[in-house]
Amino acid sequence: xxxxxxAVAARRVFAAAAHSGQEGGSVRTWKILSFVVAMxxxxxxxxxxxxxxxxxxxxxxxxxxxxxxQLRTKRFPWGDGNHSLFxxxxxxxxxxxxxxxxx
Amino acid sequence: xxxxxHAYHMVDPSPWPLTGAVxxxxxxxxxxxxxxxxxxxxxxxxxxxxxxxxxxxxRDIIREGTFQGHHTPPVQKGLRYGMILFITSEVFxxxxxxxxxxxxxxxxxxxxxxxxxxxxxxxxxxxxVPLLNTAVLLASGVTxxxxxxxxxxxxxxxxxxxxxLTILLGFYFxxxxxxxxxxxxxxxxxxxxxxxxFVATGFHGLHVIIGSTFLAVCLLRQIRYHFTSEHHFGFEAxxxxxxxxxxxxxFLYISxxxxxx
Numbered sequence: 001x002x003x004x005x006x007a008v009a010a011r012r013v014f015a016a017a018a019h020s021g022q023e024g025g026s027v028r029t030w031k032i033l034s035f036v037v038a039m040x041x042x043x044x045x046x047x048x049x050x051x052x053x054x055x056x057x058x059x060x061x062x063x064x065x066x067x068x069x070q071l072r073t074k075r076f077p078w079g080d081g082n083h084s085l086f087x088x089x090x091x092x093x094x095x096x097x098x099x100x101x102x103x
Numbered sequence: 104x105x106x107x108x109h110a111y112h113m114v115d116p117s118p119w120p121l122t123g124a125v126x127x128x129x130x131x132x133x134x135x136x137x138x139x140x141x142x143x144x145x146x147x148x149x150x151x152x153x154x155x156x157x158x159x160x161x162r163d164i165i166r167e168g169t170f171q172g173h174h175t176p177p178v179q180k181g182l183r184y185g186m187i188l189f190i191t192s193e194v195f196x197x198x199x200x201x202x203x204x205x206x207x208x209x210x211x212x213x214x215x216x217x218x219x220x221x222x223x224x225x226x227x228x229x230x231x232v233p234l235l236n237t238a239v240l241l242a243s244g245v246t247x248x249x250x251x252x253x254x255x256x257x258x259x260x261x262x263x264x265x266x267x268l269t270i271l272l273g274f275y276f277x278x279x280x281x282x283x284x285x286x287x288x289x290x291x292x293x294x295x296x297x298x299x300x301f302v303a304t305g306f307h308g309l310h311v312i313i314g315s316t317f318l319a320v321c322l323l324r325q326i327r328y329h330f331t332s333e334h335h336f337g338f339e340a341x342x343x344x345x346x347x348x349x350x351x352x353x354f355l356y357i358s359x360x361x362x363x364x
Contacts, residue, residue: 031249037245038241068216085291086290
């Protein structure tokens, strides 16, 4: 399984740390790993996600009333029973289409 | 004065198992009442009772172990077995949802368009926020290990810092998942794709919240000097649980987010 290059490098460093056999120095080892590998890895992925998010278009796909989607076998037990818990009018269509004209 | 001639812990009678069972009854029947009669009272009552049970039961365990010394080595061994068995049961719990996902996705039915992802489903890009979430949880695995070594070597301040960092990463994951849930172009009602996605990741998210809470309790205990460098099983249990949560995410990421996209 291949993750980000950072995560792959991290795994190599973990293996090295595990085999180093240092007793007293292991606090320092994991502290270094945290600040040199783990946190920069998160920062890189944050930057990547931010850039990718802004790179693609914001338009939701056109609505097609497929029979296997937007199922309403039983009403949701809240509100009007037609909206999912994390309903987003911009990206989630109801069974008969998007709610707002601009989606 | 009475002495016990063994190292085990004969626990004093406690009401919490009963209140916990009653809470489970009220929550489950309350859920059914909510679905059919639109009243949340029973479920809310059950939830309150559950929270009170958890708080008082675990408070009592801390009293028995940390303050009264009942957690001798054999007792601790039993607690270790207990936590391992519990996590194993959770593994099987998630296995069921992965089974459902693979059952649906390996042989997609004609109703879905005979393909996976099903026709009309726009999946999330696995290399955007889901990848960030992976990095966040992996990083938290590193910081929690830093915390463990700090506790073992008596580095109090570092233990507090690293544990805090771990919890913050946990919160960040939950926050990001919340955003993803809101921004997702599909809902739980979008056929078997929506069901498998939200039930599997939803239960995972719940476990992240539980794990973060467990770690937060450990942070409070570390601040109050409960842990020694030799004896800190509560923390170890929380760390095991946290690693389990991380591993489940890795499987979710590979299966549902990446392969399933």
